Amino acid sequence: MNETHTAPRDLVRVALALLIAFGVIALASVYWSVIAAPDLLARDDNARNIIAEQRIRRGAILDRTGEVLAFSQETPNGLTARRYPQPVVASAVGYYSLTYGTAGIEAAYDSLLRGDEGRDELDALLDDLLHRAPQGGDVRATLDLRVQGAVAEALTGRAGAAIVLDVPSGAVRALVSQPTFDPNTLDAQWDALVADQGAPLLNRVTAGLYQPGGVFQTVLLGALFATQPDLSDAGAGLLTQPADIFSEPVRVDDLTLDCLRQPITDTPTLADAYAFGCPAPILALAESSLSSEAVRQRMEALGLLDALALTGFPTVTAPATLFPAEVSPTAHRALLAGQGALTITPLHLAQMVAAIAHGGNAVSLHLVDAVRPPESSQWQTPSAPTTRERAMLRADVAAALESALAYAARTSPDTAIAAPPNVPLFGHSALAFAGPQKTPYAWFYGYVRPDDAGEEAIVVVVVVEDERNPAVAARVARAAFTAALQNDEPSAD
């Protein structure tokens, strides 16, 4: 080899150096494509995750008549946008947002709606391989769009909550929380919604903590019926007892509680006191015969101290109240008056009223009664834990309370407003006062029996915030009863 010419050895060296460099590139390729890939792909700024999410043909949510409450619309670029043709059901259906997550039925059935569950394994694999947009399953809610609409309309402009449910099924026909939001514009309005003093994103039915106030009289009556040894004729005897002290105002802390309205009778009974919301007689009776421990046990039996399960809704329903370990005499009095630290949610109250209408047994509250897996035409019962119908009240206590509710609905003009035409009403009105401002809340709760057998019932619970007139809540309830009974007729089978 000529000394003056490029040596092949040098050419080989340069070639080798380049080859090694190409090898390093190949190794780096392996590293990023395989070894570091899981970490990289899980990064928040991997827009592929969002795009993949947007490609999902999320299933629809329907009401009990098949009316579409939520569906995913394909956009021209192959992605989907969630649409809510009936924003009035927002409190129950919730929302689905890429940015802010899910709520309501959208949250509870997220994996089914996305198609993560209920899909054939092979189909899922093929979809993934062929980049087919995943198809989610559909959900059928127990909601009745007409009832929901009627209740929401009756509550227009007011802050409050209302729930309508069927007994014995426990199916929720309407779930209204106001003020509410439009899930179609959630992303754009989120900041305003969060900042809103009226808390439109708070579900007042499942998570609104309200003072029970006069509502607690029903709890006390139940406790008295259960503990009075001389209840020979199904508790009704207690109700006919004359009340000595009747319309005296009652002082609880700095609050003066009075009858909702002065009764028009010369010989007022305990039933009159209950119907007119007079606190004194029931409080006196309760103070003399019920210890705090007895009250706590009643509340526990009624499920007021636990978080409630509502199938089809995320299990975030607030526990009503943490019962204080030690109750002072003044606190005891406040407790019995439904004031002080005591709070409940409308859902808890609905469960209690449903139990009264159901012979003392709890119903399994649910918002969804059927699901349809992707590419299936068969509706199936959702795989939810079926709660056994727990006894909340003794049957005789429930019957006695039903009598009291029937009497109240007949006697109190405020409560009677709720009665739909030609159907007997069982109901009670109450006021509660919340916070240092003593903001009044008007409660109505009760039920009607659409059949004569006395098996079925339509339960309605209404609370209207910042309202001193109980008739306002009763009017909302009448709208609910009327709509629910109308809807019952064509679909009765």
Place this chain on the structure above:
Amino acid sequence: MRTFPLSADEVAPAQRRERLLLALAGAFVLINQVALILARSRPALDLWPVLVWGACAAAGHSILSRRLPARDPLLFPLAMLLAGWGLNLIARLVPSFADRQTLWLVMGTGALLGLTALPRDLRWLRRYRYTWLIGGLALLFLTILIGQNPADTGPRLWLWLGVGRIYYQPSELLKILLVVFLASYLAEHQRYMRQDTVRVGPWQVPSLAFLGPVLLMWSICVVVLIWQRDLGTATLFFAVFLAMLYLASGQGLLLAGGSLLMIAAAALGYHLFDVVALRVKVWWNPWPTADAQAYQVVQSLIAVASGGILGQGIGQGQPGIIPVVHSDFAFAAIAEEWGLVGTLSVIAALATLVIRGMRIAALASHPFRTLLAAGLSVLLGVQSLLIMGGVLKIVPLTGVTLPFVSYGGSSLLTSFVIVGLLLILSERSAPTP
């Protein structure tokens, strides 16, 4: 070294091999384009770039077979495979640019074939080295004065010479002219460089007299390029220069010294230019600024990761998330849609091109031809390594293109000219009069 004149019988199998390889490449490009049309519901008309590609491949093969019957049978199919893959990629990423890229492919093939019509001894290149280099530099200065950017924005305002709607980057041409100049100059002075050495400590280095003109020419290039803030091209030039100097002189010391010089220049650039400092910082640790300066780099790594081993399939990934993916991040887009299999194929194709080029250098009969083949191969190799390494976070990202694949007519044309020259250098049949 001696030439290896091959007879027609020896040549025929190589021709068949090239035809087979071209057919395979054509099948690959066609399948990709059909898959793209199906996946994206594109009109069937979008097949036309593949038809043009096929015409280029057929014309190239038949003309090359006539003019260079004993050429290297791998170079042209590999170039066409990568260029076709690039067409698929452009059609997938920026469909509106597909027509222009196809046009550039025609021009690239034309340039390659045009070169083969010129005398095979390449004396026209060797003899007029100063003319070529000064011409290239003049063109570069011209663009500094009257150049424009087709996008009307961006820092590379002066890199483009507008002629109608076609833009050309003279620095791309300068790359080749520089290699030609260095090969010619070094070949002429090789004998003296190796004999007339001076002692520096324990080492023998060529006398400064031979290096002077080279270093001078070199500095002009580097000054111009730093002025343009195109550090990628500057690094590329310097690496090619060092490799050729080493091959000409056989002095490893020059390589070491040059590397130190390169690191010193990089350190200087880091302190002088914000652009350079930013690129280095982003390379060293992109994660804290993943939503700002390092967005492109991090998104490109995520794209590579999302491809996995087999890739998402053409038209099925989301490489569009990376800003200007079609030029600087073509490699990341390949990683996402063709996966590791795709990137390893690209790496193998480019490495094979480079190694074949080095083989041509080893078999060449004249120092000029050896140095030219080696220089062009190193140019192709280092450019590929720079951009692939930049995408994969091995070196700081530079704005050089991935040869044949990235969008950009200047780059495609240059790559085809390089392959054309290598083909001429590889020809082993007896020269026809």
